[in-house]
Structure formats: C-alpha cells, structure tokens
Amino acid sequence: MSFLKPVHGQRVHLDDHADPALRSALKLPLALPGQRIGLFGGSFDPPHAGHVMVSLMALRRLQLDQVWWLVTPGNPLKHREPGDLGRRIAAARAIVAGHPGIRITAVEATLGTRYTADTLSLLSQRLAGVKLVWIMGADNLRQFHRWRDWRRIAGLMPIAVYDRPGSTFRGPAAPAAVALARWRIDEQDATLLPDLEAPAWTFLHGPRVALSSTALRAARHKENVPS
Ligand SMILES: Nc1ncnc2c1ncn2[C@@H]1O[C@H](COP(=O)(O)OP(=O)(O)OP(=O)(O)O)[C@@H](O)[C@H]1O
Numbered sequence: 001m002s003f004l005k006p007v008h009g010q011r012v013h014l015d016d017h018a019d020p021a022l023r024s025a026l027k028l029p030l031a032l033p034g035q036r037i038g039l040f041g042g043s044f045d046p047p048h049a050g051h052v053m054v055s056l057m058a059l060r061r062l063q064l065d066q067v068w069w070l071v072t073p074g075n076p077l078k079h080r081e082p083g084d085l086g087r088r089i090a091a092a093r094a095i096v097a098g099h100p101g102i103r104i105t106a107v108e109a110t111l112g113t114r115y116t117a118d119t120l121s122l123l124s125q126r127l128a129g130v131k132l133v134w135i136m137g138a139d140n141l142r143q144f145h146r147w148r149d150w151r152r153i154a155g156l157m158p159i160a161v162y163d164r165p166g167s168t169f170r171g172p173a174a175p176a177a178v179a180l181a182r183w184r185i186d187e188q189d190a191t192l193l194p195d196l197e198a199p200a201w202t203f204l205h206g207p208r209v210a211l212s213s214t215a216l217r218a219a220r221h222k223e224n225v226p227s
C-alpha cells in the first residue's frame, strides 16, 4: 500500500515500487470522441453504497458509457484533511467490485488541481469531443454557490444532481439552483443532458441511500477500527 499526501498545485510522481492500482488511478483514462462520461468528484472517505447508487443511476438515466470517480486530494471547503489517497482508492476499487461502468481515478492528483473549476477546465480541453457531465449529490447543490468559479463550472459542462436524504427539498431551492433555473431540464429528458451545451442541468430523483462517510467514520471510531 502506498501512502500519499498530494500537495495543492503539485503533481504526484510515483516511484518504481508504487502500488499498481494507484499508478493506474493516476492515469487519465481513455475516452473516445462522442463517448458520454460522467465525472463524479468526491472525498470517498470512505466510499459507500450511496456513491455506488448515484453512479449506477447516472449511468442508466443519462445513458453514460462510464462514470469516473475523481477521488479528490481534498475538498477545498472541508477543513478536515481526508484519509490517505492510496487507501481511499483501494477502498473505492473494492466497493465498485470491477463494475465495468465505473472507473476509479485520482486525476486531480495527476493534474495538480484541487478546485473543481480547474479540474473540469483541464479535462474539457484534454478530452475534446467527449461528452462530459459533472455529477454531484443534492447536498453539494446547496453549497454550490460557495465553490470557486461555480458559474464557470456550470458553463463548462452539463450537471446532474442526484437526490439525497436530508437535501431533497432544499436542493432545488439552493441559491445556485435559483440562479441556474432557466437552464434546468426535466428529469424525464435526462438522457439528452450529455448532448446539451452547457449550461444545462437536471435534478434526478430515485432510490435514496441514507449513508454518509461522516456516519461511517463515526461508527468506525466508536468500534475503534482503523480507517
Ligand atoms: N447517500 C448519498 N446520496 C446521494 N449522493 C451522495 C450520497 N453520499 C454522497 N453523495 C455525493 O457523492 C459525492 C461525494 O461525496 P462524499 O465523498 O463527500 O461523501 P459524503 O458521504 O457526503 O461524505 P462526508 O459525510 O464526509 O461529507 C458528493 O457529490 C455527494 O453529494
């Protein structure tokens, strides 16, 4: 197991003994022009069934070829530093259990980015012709107006927001949702979303999972299990 602590603004370089899973996650996956790829950023500390549910629903409802998890070196709005990147990637790979539609990546560590606007801007340039969609849970829509350059993000690629217990009704009333209201499409038309020019977004309802990494960390702490 490799232990990694990426520094904001610096790309990660691995030595020859690095874990092959980590080496693979640091590579930018291949995508062909015309393919439909969902980008699902998160701390995944730890990953859980809620993340898998959102990915599976996005694959189906948006008719995506793949969902790429972007396991972040650290959420810029969270004060708590997440656990080791190598461990989070290993846990993410274990929970998706080889699902062919989900790809675990650490491309922000490769690109040296931490803010989503920078990551998505670079990915849109490098993957020109690929139909990219940013995916996030409804709790993040509530905070989206606090993200750096959030309006630029909304202009870079369509966005799919997935329902989450606790954020169901407040999600669509969020300041960013109000500001972007005229670009929202009905979720019944969600299959069209990857084909649309940004800004465009939708709010997807479906099966909900009441799990959070915070609750899982607290439970582990109580049981004294190392994370
Ligand atoms: N149960 C869930 N239902 C819907 N979306 C979720 C769920 N859990 C996480 N997400 C979404 O997945 C993405 C990554 O979330 P993250 O890794 O922070 O998990 P989390 O459970 O929210 O963690 P934490 O409790 O530490 O904040 C975010 O866009 C978040 O909104």
Ligand SMILES: O=C(O)c1ccc[n+]([C@@H]2O[C@H](COP(=O)([O-])O)[C@@H](O)[C@H]2O)c1
Binding pocket: 040, 041, 042, 043, 044, 070, 072, 074, 075, 076, 077, 078, 114, 115, 116, 117, 140, 146, 147, 148
């Ligand atoms: O760019 C920002 O300002 C920003 C602020 C908050 C969160 N994000 C991103 O949102 C994604 C979800 O974060 P999290 O911690 O809720 O898993 C993850 O990719 C973060 O890097 C990005």
